[in-house]
Amino acid sequence: MARVGVFVCHCGLNIAGTVDVERVAEELAKYPDVVYATTYKYMCSEPGQKLLQDAIKEHKLDAVVVAACSPSMHEETFRTAAGYAKLNPYRVEMANIREHCSWVHADEKEKATEKAIAIVKTIVEKVRENEPLKPVSIGVSRRVLVVGGGVAGIQAALDVANAGIEVVMVEKKPSIGGHMAQLSETFPTLDCSQCILTPKMAAVSKHPNIKLLTYSEIIDISGYVGNYKVRIKKKPRYVIEDRCNLCGECEKVCPVFVENEFDEGLSLRKAIYIPFPQAVPSTYIIDSEHCLGLEPIICGKCIKECEANAITYDMSPEYIEVEVGAIILATGYELYPKEKMAEYGYGKYENVIHGLQFERLLSASGPTGGEVLRPSDGKVPKRVVFIQCSGSRDPDNHMPYCSKICCMYTAKQALLYKHRVPDGEAYIFYIDIRAGGKGYEEFISRAMEEEGVIYLRGRVSKVFPEGDKLMVWGVDTLLGNKVEIEADLVVLAQAMVPSSGTGEIAKLLKCAVDENGFLKEAHPKLRPVESVAQGLFFAGAAQAPKDIPEAVAQASGAAAKAVAVVSQDELYHEPTTAVIDEDMCSGCEICVATCPFDAIKLNPATGRAEVNEVLCEGCGTCAAACPSGAAQLRNTKDVQVVRMIKAALGVSET
């Protein structure tokens, strides 16, 4: 026999204004196992909590129901309060008679009171069968994995490393730096992007707490918060990093030309190359896909030239395993694919380029040394049309969301173009200007008013070639006119989409993504840098389109949270997990197949299923699937739910 205490809260008039709280207490006092029932004006207040604690001691209560608001509001409050009175917190439950009753049945006082009584009875039925539980304790690997080496990953890695914690950074590409390394100057301050980024890249490579693995991919992750096991494949570079002295002789003799990814296809590189001069790690790499076969008989020119003996054609992938306590995903973005932008002729006409390509044209380290020259004939374009929201904000045909940074970078690009080509004309087609950020609005005004960039509000319907020009047909919705511009160059502010690696790693980690493939945060407002899965944090544009300051801020947030996880001596896990009754289990493995977290395994020695309490998230789907009732969810056992059903329907137990 349990000794249950029921505490009915008035919540001022929020509950008592509709529900007859005294009657609820009277009815519950008559209910089996209830030895004490009372009401109080505000249970969550200090005196309310004291009332609860005193009653636990005085009436020797071994279970408590607080009939008040939603458990999401105050379950923790009352469990903690009961804990101080030496009652196991898992013997405390809340009955929600505010959100689910008094607030939604304001005009039906009698029926609301009946419903409140039924709700409280269901919770009494539950709590008297609740096991007193202790949180499951787990150890912690004091190391953090950062996936992605763009500015967000770099910031996160540095912050974690500076807190004295080891970091393993994994980057798919041969160098860290991400898209920020490709940019010319950054809005709204016009800082040179590389000048502010490369010192941070160097800091990553030199930091004693950071192990940097570039040209590497994560092939498997298992485990849980505090104890992830990560398997990483380090692809062969065919150049020994420590020996390469960047003399560049190899590159001169390499006969193979390949499109340069860093210049977004606007220049060519060799099959042996360095992604960009400031690359980290600072070393050449052989692109094995295009190299003439890594067979000295076929080519072998570079190996002969290398005085440092850094080149070897005999290098295999290296597999590395690390244990980490927390993971920061900073896998970044890509641009919306050109195949999907037929209306603007992107991918078809050479002089229709995207924003990142224009960044390369503006960059001093770019293919033109910072001179704006159009791809088709290398001439200076005298009239440039920028099209914003290319692929964004178009739920019917493309991406429904706003890519957020395009208004700002397009203004910057138009302004920089005007600086480089003072007699040139820059037109920007826009839907709305979104310039919410420090100094952003002022920057847009500067582009419009001081730099003479011409803004046209409206969409472009078609881009097509005429001679060596591009005809841009659009509409100016402010004047209601059709607009026709003969342009030399068209620049598309392509939508930002999550990088392909984002989807891959989300799948490995069973981490939810939203309808557009961006990593899904635990709460859009209050938990924006973490996943619902514990120990998993987000930084940068893989979570949503964002600009550099936001990505950096989110990275520092993610780093602080990751440090908070791995700094614990031990972590605790909810003990309301599944449990298998060995005597009833037939070893059919239905639960093994149904568990979404791989938390149940068949013990080959006993032939019975076993739950890994640390992996179990407590959803209870195994209990619903088990044909014999051997699998149960602690504190939501079948017998509890059945009794709750009976109480809800007013069926007495006997």
Place this chain on the structure above:
Amino acid sequence: MSEEGFEPKIVAFLCNWCSYAGADLAGVSRKQYPPNVVPIRVMCSGRVDPQFILQAFRDGADGVLVGGCHTPGDCHYLTGNFKAFKRVTLLKRIIAQMGIEPERLRLEWISASEGDKYAQVITEFVSQIKALGPLQLEVAHE
């Protein structure tokens, strides 16, 4: 079939993360709906054993609602909502063979931000069950 003054009894199994929170939001927004439904909180709609639903009908429920997170991607436990979907779909066919109208069992995806939808679903469901009348079941008691 409906009876004058009939007030249906309905049990709602609500998942903790979406539907229960949606019902909370209906409360916070003071959406009014009929008081015929007693909610039972489960962590996941995937926890709802078909036997719970049968038990409810057996114990006199005129209708049963199962509320989960939106498919495909909203489930806090990745795929619990799909499991609920499969189980409820199958169970609807089974209860039909038992003489229980399948409309008495309803599955809804209600997110934590859909307080309006929760109130609307309850209102609709209650009037639907009222139209169907009380569940007439011959139950052989042990």
